Amino acid sequence: WGSQNMPCLPLQESLKQTSLYDFHRHHGGKMVAFAGWSLPVQYTHSHLESHLHTRQHCSLFDVSHMLQTKVFGRDRIKFIESLVVGDIAELKPNQGTLSLFTNERGGIMDDLIVTSTSDQHLYVVSNAGCRDKDFALMKNKVKEMKAAGCDVDLEVSDNALLALQGPAMARVLQAGVSDSLAKLPFMTSAVMSVFGVPGCRVTRCGYTGEDGVEISVPASRAVELAELLLKDSTVWLAGLAARDSLRLEAGLCLYGNDIDESTTPVEASLIWTLGKRRRAAMDFPGASIILAQIKEKPKRKRVGLTSSGPPIRQHMPILSPEGKAIGEVTSGCPSPCLQKNIAMGYVESDYSKLSTALTVEVRKKSCPALVTKMPFVATNYYTVK
Numbered sequence: 001w002g003s004q005n006m007p008c009l010p011l012q013e014s015l016k017q018t019s020l021y022d023f024h025r026h027h028g029g030k031m032v033a034f035a036g037w038s039l040p041v042q043y044t045h046s047h048l049e050s051h052l053h054t055r056q057h058c059s060l061f062d063v064s065h066m067l068q069t070k071v072f073g074r075d076r077i078k079f080i081e082s083l084v085v086g087d088i089a090e091l092k093p094n095q096g097t098l099s100l101f102t103n104e105r106g107g108i109m110d111d112l113i114v115t116s117t118s119d120q121h122l123y124v125v126s127n128a129g130c131r132d133k134d135f136a137l138m139k140n141k142v143k144e145m146k147a148a149g150c151d152v153d154l155e156v157s158d159n160a161l162l163a164l165q166g167p168a169m170a171r172v173l174q175a176g177v178s179d180s181l182a183k184l185p186f187m188t189s190a191v192m193s194v195f196g197v198p199g200c201r202v203t204r205c206g207y208t209g210e211d212g213v214e215i216s217v218p219a220s221r222a223v224e225l226a227e228l229l230l231k232d233s234t235v236w237l238a239g240l241a242a243r244d245s246l247r248l249e250a251g252l253c254l255y256g257n258d259i260d261e262s263t264t265p266v267e268a269s270l271i272w273t274l275g276k277r278r279r280a281a282m283d284f285p286g287a288s289i290i291l292a293q294i295k296e297k298p299k300r301k302r303v304g305l306t307s308s309g310p311p312i313r314q315h316m317p318i319l320s321p322e323g324k325a326i327g328e329v330t331s332g333c334p335s336p337c338l339q340k341n342i343a344m345g346y347v348e349s350d351y352s353k354l355s356t357a358l359t360v361e362v363r364k365k366s367c368p369a370l371v372t373k374m375p376f377v378a379t380n381y382y383t384v385k
Contacts, residue, residue: 015038016037016038016065017037018037018062018064018065018160019064019160019219019220019222019223020062020160020222020223021038023223023226023227024039024040024043024062027043027044027237028043028044029041029042029043029237029239030239032240034128034240035065035127035129035131036065036128036129036131037065037128039062039065039239039240040062040237040240041239041241042238042239042240042241042242043237043239045236047242047336050236050238050241051238051241051242051245051246051336052336052337053236054208054210054238054242055166055167055210055246055337055377056166057166057167057168057235057236058164058165058167058168058169058172058210058212058234058235058236059164059165059166059235059236059237059238059242060162060163060164060165060226060229060230060236060237061162061163061165061237061238061239061243062160062162062163063161063162063163063207063214064159064160064161064162064219066125066126066128066161067124067125067126067127067128067131067134067156068123068124068125068156068159068161069124069125069126069134069135069138069154069156069157070121070123070124070154070155070156070157071124071138071152071153071154071155072120072121072152072153072154072155073150073151073153074152075145075150075151076121076122076152077116077122078145078150078152079145079150079152080114080122080124081283081284082141082145083101083138083284083285084099084100084102084112084114084284085102085265085275085278085284086099086100086114086273086274086275086278087275087276087277087278088116088122088275089277090275090277091116092116093116093117093118094116094117094118094188094189095115095187095188096113096114096116096187096188096189096205097114097187097273098111098112098273099111099112099113099273100112100265100273101126101134101137101285102264102265102284102285102286102290103261104285105261105286105289106264106265106266106285106286106287106289106290106293107260107261107262107264107286108255108259108260108261108264108265108268108270109130109134109137110127110130110133110134111126111127111255111259112124112125112126112127113125113126113203113205115189115203117201119191123189123203125214129255129256130255135156139154157216158219159216159217159218159219160216160218160219161214161216161217162214162215162222162225162226162229163206163215164213164215164229164235165206165207165208165210165211165212165213165238166208166210166211166212167210167211168232168234168235169210169212169213170182170382172229172232172235173194173202173213173229175195175232176194176195176196176228176229177192177193177194177195177202178192178193179192181204182384183384184204185204185382185383185384186204186205186381186382186383187203187204187205188204189201189204190202194215194217194225195228195229196228197217197221197224197225197228199218200215200216200217200218200225201215201216202214202215202216203215203216204382207243207246207247207250207252208243208246208247208250209246209249209250209251209252209379209380209381210379210380211380211381211382244331244333245333245335245336248332248335248342248343248344248376249335249336249342249375249376249377250376251304251374251376252375253268253270253302253344254331257314257330257331258302258330258331258344259302263302263346264286264289264290265290266293266294266298267293267298267299267301267346268302269301269303271294274290279291297349298349299349300327300346300347300348300349300352301347301349302330302345302346303345303346303347303352303371303372304342304343304372304373304374304376305318305329305341305342305343305344305345305358305360305369305370305372306338306340306341306342306343306369306376307341307343307367307368307369307370308340308341308368309341309362309367310341310362310363310365310367311333311334311341311362312332312341312342312343312360312362312367312369313329313332313333313343314329314330315329316329316332316360316361317329317360317361318345318358318360318369319358319359319361319366320351320358321359323359323366326347326351326358327345327346327347327348327351328346329343329345330343330344330345330346331343331344331345332344332345335377338376338377341369342372342376343360344374347371351371353371354371354373355370355371355372356370356371357369357370358370
């Protein structure tokens with residue numbers, strides 16, 4: 001686990017626990033501190049076995065530490081669009097999108113998924129590490145809009161959140177739901193009974209690059225649902241270690257590592273999250289800074305890197321061929337699928353072109369690295385052709 005980027009602190013008494021805490025311990029989960037929560041880093045299988053199993057079959061992750069929020073009211077779209085860069089108004093019923101909370105300087109305050117449900121509310125999932133910040137941001141905006149006579153309300157969901165990820169997911173889950181999962185493409189969502197547990201919101205998304213779902217389930221029945229999913233022998237439990245290497249192979253950012261309030265969507269190569277209509281209206285936080293960067297090209301950019309030799313880790317300096325410091329690694333690990341080192345980081349824009357040869361300083365030694373297209377491992381999201 002030392003090979004991952006996430007902070008592993010000794011367990012403190014004050015850590016929050018998900019409703020599956022005892023379940024994890026019972027199943028051999030090795031618990032660590034992450035974003036203020038006690039979560040399993042891995043189970044009885046090695047990190048490598050767990051990672052490859054997710055790519056070949058499927059794994060179950062507890063992601064209940066994420067903040068799940070519902071936004072109600074006539075002005076819910078206006079509310080969320082005052083905080084994020086995406087075009088939420090254009091979402092079809094039960095369709096979702098990845099978006100970004102930005103600040104007035106154009107920095108990324110968090111990444112989140114917003115789903116426009118057919119039940120007249122928005123369903124928002126954001127990061128555990130930004131939980132207090134995100135909730136304060138939304139609560140203050142609700143207060144401000146209500147004072148201006150708008151109709152908007154916020155409710156934090158105490159549901160657990162389970163992620164079932166991997167190519168076997170659809171077969172495993174289909175056995176427990178009555179609707180055909182073929183009708184639920186990537187980034188869409190539906191409320192259904194799952195293995196007899198009613199009122200679960202199943203969203204086809206995930207953080208592994210594989211076909212997968214996240215299931216928002218009443219906390220009191222989360223353990224029951226997890227046990228029912230584990231009855232299929234192809235389902236293994238997976239923890240933070242596999243989650244981190246899987247998302248890095250898929251070229252996905254970890255908030256706090258690869259994106260934060262000092263990075264803009266343009267620098268982070270996340271321009272695609274900006275809605276076309278929103279760009280034209282320039283009506284999201286930091287719009288003038290972000291749009292100026294698109295026009296003028298940013299000074300630095302997030303890139304993918306591959307290398308052989310010793311693993312590349314977070315905070316290692318990235319150097320030009322001449323040995324000049326031009327950036328820093330933000331995430332890195334040996335790729336279990338590619339059997340070489342993969343990393344992402346920020347470099348001066350002049351060095352961001354694909355196939356540019358650079359070096360990374362690993363323990364005072366220069367290791368050759370190549371700017372590589374992401375995702376490093378092809379994604380397998382389920383889209384209806």
